[in-house]
Amino acid sequence: MLQVTDLHVSYGVISALNGISFKIEQGAIVTLIGGNGAGKSTTLRTISGLLRPRSGTISFLGEDISTLPAHRIVGRGLCHVPEGRMIFSNLTVEENLAMGAYLQTDAALNARNRDYVLGIFPRLKERLRQTAGTLSGGEQQMLAIGRALMGNPKFLMLDEPSLGIAPRLITTIFEKIVEINQNHGVTILLVEQNAKLALEVSSYGYVLETGRIVLEGPSKDLRANPRLKATYLGG
């Protein structure tokens, strides 16, 4: 579904990604793990068109999207839930969801997606009229995911969905991520610092270190990898 080949990205003279390549099959949950500054968010931001690669290709559904502007990429069914959630804090929950469906003109489809989002995140239903900035961190993350789902994605990229969220809600959110993948048929690329959790829900994983992929494999193998255990999984 998504194939990234030899991607180089730099911020001015500082290079952030030094030729990474990876592949995501339709229907999978794939995770990209790594420490701070490894280039995880940069990878997602480049795929969604917020950053331009210096070289390399990004092929989505067989077409190169590396030169498309961000709003065109969303239109092809590739949605990105950015790090830090980036909800529209002064808009209501309802308006945030409407923004997610900005490019979707099919009213029936929008109504179905809205029902689905409010079904998996009932808390949002109670707070539709509320300003999004008044939601808790976990609720904001639900809203950010819900907003992306309103764009009717085929492929969803989640950047650190566990960041700054109460531990109890993290479990809920990860259950929903699996549900979105299995019952809603959305392929998912999950970026996480919480490697343990990410490797539990995913089927395949890539480990990123200072702009390079240093390790990859089925998630269950990575969970057992001694080197990874020592660095990311807390022994």
Add this chain to the structure above:
Amino acid sequence: MIEFLQQLANGLAQGGIYALIALGYTMIYGVLRFINFAHGDVFMLGAFAGFYVGPWVLRVSGLGPSYAGVALVLLAAMLLCALIGIGIERLCYRPLRDRPRIIVLITAIGVSLLIENVGQLVFGADPKSFPDLVIDRALVLPAWWGRLSALTITLSQVLVLGVTLLLVVLLRYIVNRTRIGLAMRALSLNPTAAQLAGVDLDRVIMFTFGLGSALAGAAGILTSIQQPSIDPLMGISAGLKAFIAAVLGGIGNLPGAVVGGVLIGLIEALVVGYLSPTYRDTIVFAVLILILIFRPAGLLGTVQREKV
């Protein structure tokens, strides 16, 4: 008492015009986070659009001085100014979109000076007399207003207030109830998230410039109906006052721009009426300094926390 109300009426009509210009400042600030210092000059170009297009429109349409004539000239000036605003953004600001804000700000001052000087070259520096789009007169107030019927309210004042109100309501509708309005609000809150939702930033920014500049164009016509002497530098003072109005109300805040505009208009009228016209600008600029010291976010603005 009558004297006081008279000043209020005068101030309200002037304040409506400031409000229209201030809305453009604040809208453009909302999407691009910079002050478009050329905005006052777009207002001036609106007045000149009326000066050149007005007589022609009235003659061709066969309307002569009338409300329908005013409406036509108003629409023509708004359309022209919208195109000019869009052109300025496209040529001068878009190439600098990713540069530091200060560079765009200085460019805006440059654009402003350019328009003013080319304006003097093309239109001539001497004041021109604006054509009569309506025959202005003092309204005869109904007797049941009692003592208030002694007020002098002119047709143009009523016209200015009516049109201002209509445009503000229309703008409110666009911003709060339409898809592009939602995109404008989303963009001003978080450009990255707006892009990720599929918003084409270029298009929304273009629309915002068009809308803001159209309002400035309308203000140019309305001002000239009230004070029918126009010149290429008329945008400097009006632009500055409207900028102060936008800051007073809270920059980036649409209702704030209207409140700020009306307040500046009223303050000016009261200073002129009770102190001296000499102090008018002094007091208005003092208001700017005071608001920046004591309430930098403006009357209706909230202090934005810096994002980490």
